[in-house]
Amino acid sequence: MADLRIDLAGIKSPNPFWLASAPPTNSGYQVQRAFEAGWGGAVWKTLGEPILNVSSRFAAVSFNGQRVAGFNNIELITDRPLEVNLNEILETKKRFPNHAIIASLMVEPQQEKWHEIVKKVEAVGVDGLELNFGCPHGMAERGMGSASGQVPELVEKQTYWVKEVARTPVIVKLTPNITDITMTAEAAVRGGADAVSMINTINSLAGVDLDTWNTVPHVGGKGAHGGYCGPAVKPIALNMVAECARNPLVNVPISGIGGISNWRDAAEFLLMGATGVQVCTAAMHHGFSIVEDMIDGLNNYLDGKGIASVMDLVGQSVPRYSNWGDLDLNYNIVAQINNDVCINCNKCHIACEDTSHQCIDLYTESGRPMLKVREQDCVGCNLCAIVCPVDGAISMVERKSTIPPMTWNERQSLISNFIR
């Protein structure tokens, strides 16, 4: 059994699986049930001046039978008074002293307001703070959430204000609704952040009802943009985590968030530099018990790899993430089709012929339809393997180049000596 305990900037938890600040962590009842189910930590639904919500609030995008491929919400932060939440945090911490409880916070960008809430929240024994600079809807219109999180100076200043009084580790949660998340991550670090977490939700409109022409969701016939999360956003989140992890100026631990639905997703985030992960949509879709499979799966994976501690997984793939200009232009792969496995659906041929490089030929052999890749014309785009419905029918194999490795940056540097 591998050691699944993590230490994220001094916040310790029995495993890397935390519930993200969201509806699943709205109350002590929920967080305590989550801890009983096995979650290692919970980021309490964002505390601040109690808000008013609308109905309806959630919408999901299904894709080809996959329910909740993406999830959209227009719910705001807690609508309960601070004292009610603090009492429940106190009670939950007493019952689960070894689990991590992090308080997500959002107030107006004023020093005294941050000081006030930090002192009150830390007094009940939270293990850390997460500053919500990411929520894209509702609160942003009031100058909070992503409205603050999109301005590096405001991220830095507010983080600094929090650090002036905080005694527990401070995590800064970043918005993805920005061109380059490393800019705000760097600002958080300059402000003194002990860690960063990402991503919050992405500005979204789930859909339009083609019968009523209402937005989805709508509130009495009107809609407003929400925040998108769930499996669909995972690649976006993973890239942002990786970009921060390889940035030397973002030299703090990362809590990874965004579409993490199972242990495999979690392991990918850990490999790309996250010290732990936060989950929301998958728990909302399937319930708290999904953490059991996450724990078992991650444990089995680590055991299978002979890795004693999950912390040893953190960041292992970061050195493999680079800039396009540093990739080898002369590395070649080509597609190979196993006609013993192929079901002759011809999807690879159609995809290649219509939308890629026209290098898969149809032919017959002893009356049997066959497919063959003209390797010399294959650019190794992977499209045929991607659209193929049969495992093992198409393999991408390396073809050793006859010329030495050379990146675009190396090439441009070399060529610059020959420009006259």
Next chain:
Amino acid sequence: MSDHLLSLDEMKQVDDYIASGFKVHSVRENLSGMFVEFKRQEEDVCLQILTAEARKYLAAKLLEQTLKQEETPI
């Protein structure tokens, strides 16, 4: 002619020039591809390279030429 055959043809032209004593003197890239000026004493020729594979190949040849020049004692 397929891109592959065209690239083979272009790479062969590069090899032929080098084998006959030409050296790359200058390289210019623009919307029409790569224009390579080969020189051999007072003689020079210009080769337009269209294909991506041959442009990669030419870069490898530039590297070879550069390394050889660095090895040549002054």
